[in-house]
Amino acid sequence: MQAFADLIQQLERSPGTKDRVAALAAHLQAADGADGAWALALLLGKQRRRLITGRRLRQICLERSGLPEWLFDACHAQVGDSAETIALLLPQLALPPAPPLELPLAEWMETRLPALAALEAEVQAQAVLAIWAALPDGQCFLFNKLLTGGFRVGVAAGLVTRALAQVSGLEEAELAHRLMGGFEPSAAAMQALLAPLEAGAAAPISRPYPFCLASPLEAERLAATDPTGWQLEWKWDGIRAQLIRRSGQTFLWSRGEELINASFPELVGMAEGLPPGTVLDGELTVWLPQAPQPAGFGPLQRRLGRHKPGAALLRECPAAFVAYDLLERGGQDLRPEPLSRRRAALEDLLQGLTEAVATPATGLLRLSPVLPLGGWDALEALRQQARSVGAEGLMLKALDSAYGVGRRRGLWWKHKLEPMELDAVLLYAQAGSGRRANLYTDYTFGLWDGEGRLVTFAKAYSGLDDSEITELDRWIRRHTTERFGPVRAVEPLQVFSLGFEGLQLSSRHRSGLAVRFPRILRWRRDRTPESADSLTSALALLEDPAAQRSAFQR
């Protein structure tokens, strides 16, 4: 495990892409098969199972050290990570010296850690303490992290594939494809991953293609091009998904590479009607049979993560797959074909399907319509219509483009609607984690109710730049009125414009409203807290989202 701990440290100390890739490649090259496979799985964040809760480790640390809980929590607020907090507190445990323990990463992951997790109460505490005493300094943090799951190295997947490409001599795109749909950390899987093309074992039939991703629109770049070279579509407000039908089996993958067959039985049933060797790229939505537009993200959320949905839920929130690309037809990879050809093939495929499976406008499988685009000056008007059809903006895809791996700037653009906007008052702050540890960066905001009180409305974590974060952090420290563990209540003086994508009624929130993807748009130093928005203005947005720009824009 020392070599992996050293790699993590080296990555932390190397700011440059080149150095990072070199460090990764050197490690993957040198590591023994199983160790390398585990290192890769951890680097890709694909191995994040929690074996022991952070709470349990904290308890072991507290019992042994005699430190009060509140002090541990204060430390945690400063560090932002319980695994690291415990590693830093180990000297306070006064553990007896023990001979150093050095085991391969694979042995920790496959044998030692699961065995530790299976132990009971006091025996487990003693075993953990014995390991803490025996681990070299730099490994305690890593050990805690691997035990409590959710370990993130902070290295982009693209760099890891680049390193793999250096080690194997394969193309990055090929490796990205081979890594789709999960990587089981074993020496055999590692060998298969890096095997030369010609020797390639047959790919598993479940394997999805890497998603082609869009970039936020750069209007000037677009305006310089010919509108007839672009395919214009709605940007649907669902989740990206890939539907695979191969060898009589169906696989529905989310963008996060989760297999979500169990949550969407009606789509899996629908896919049985697809010809063999078909892969569709599209948007998962909830769409009622007779409705003119999808039901929005709220109902979709009720379906996500719900295995085996009941009959009532299936009836209330029926799913539909809105197809916009065809990646494989008759088992042939269509991705190198230009979009115009893939689109024609997609329309052709859907037309050939029986009425029971789909029609382009209704049913379980729909065709994402292509919108007519006269010229660039018509674009903005179309975008403004998006909300009225239940979309969150527009997509622009170059008709002559191949289906790329990941984000290739300039081929696919997304042009989202302006977010809804409200001015809210900062009420609480909590320290962030990771690189935001010990900085107050997790903010809770309130709106006025009818009785002159501020009611918590939304939390936001992003939108301020580094210097604003630092400035606000200092302000928060000096204007704290109360502390609740790691949370500080502050004087209600600072106003921020919050942007969000959607709003719905919710009985679980004190304000009665749930917001989708809230973030800070601007720090409104020009505004007094009294002039912030009220719950009434939020409710008005809920009733008429289109009204916001005229009624509430200042």
Next chain:
Amino acid sequence: MVLPGDGLIQLTPEGLYCPAADAWIDPWRPVSRALITHGHADHARPGCGEYWAVAAGEGVLRQRLGAGITLTGVGYGQERRLGGALVSFHSAGHVLGSAQIRISAGGETWLISGDYKRDADPSCAPFEPVAADVLITEATFGLPIYRWRPGREVAAEILAWWRAAPQRPSLLFAYAFGKAQRLLAELSALGVDEEVLLHGAVQMLMAPYRSEGVVLPPTRPVSELPRSESLAGRLVIAPPSAHRSPWMKRFVNPQTAFVSGWMAVRGARRRRGFERGFALSDHADWDGLLRTVRDCGARQVYVTHGNSDGLARYLREEQGLAAEPLGRAFEVERSEEGEVGAAAATAVASPEAAS
């Protein structure tokens, strides 16, 4: 929590005040008489009528506050009468000339710690434990996650870091007064006798240290070297404010590191954008704070700076001591060094104006 209004030391808008001596300790605003624990900007501010400080720190103070200030230099441990009070300065081990200030009057003794550390530091006198009835202590690093390794060990790591990059300049960022000289003295003790290059802000502090007899390697301002001269393999010490400033343009492909107690935490290291962070502080760590409270034997403890709430609560609940934090007035805008800049200090001195 405010100090009792009739005590030996009171809290005024200008800062801690001793009516018996008619003197303020490290005042935030200009006052008639200031007793200064040490020369860092959040403790020594310009504009006071007269200053009292340790003689060893006189050079630094005059340089920072003006050569013409009225300054009475006092030796460590020397007792002076000021009005109805006896005042003495005792080594705090923080930086050159740093002191804890002990004040006695009416049969009661208070000790104001200023900033201090318990670890060995070849660039200043070691900390001296002082007994008192009431202690006002700092708590900049008042959490048990902070536990320092010996300065010599960290200096050895820094030396290895420097030596491992003979093709690149090594830019070491450290607070200009105190930390930089401590590092130089530690490097000297490790046998470094080649010239180390300095940013102008660090250079300014070298003369006071050399004249106090601190053993340091030869140093030179970077600005004295011709621009064409390669700096590969050279060690350069600069204040953290120079990081990512135009001053950095002088260096081709440098490696960078920051030396500070805050670097003990991974998130702080990642956020700052230095390639390396070395955890070394001139403040007391958790164990050092507890040990100092114990050594002092005070019946009442007040805590300022940093985690003042937490340390006070720990002393109260876990050690049965009478301990209170001294309130928001001391929760200063500290930089990564636990220091404040002049602008921030003004804001702290008048919290009502800041909001």
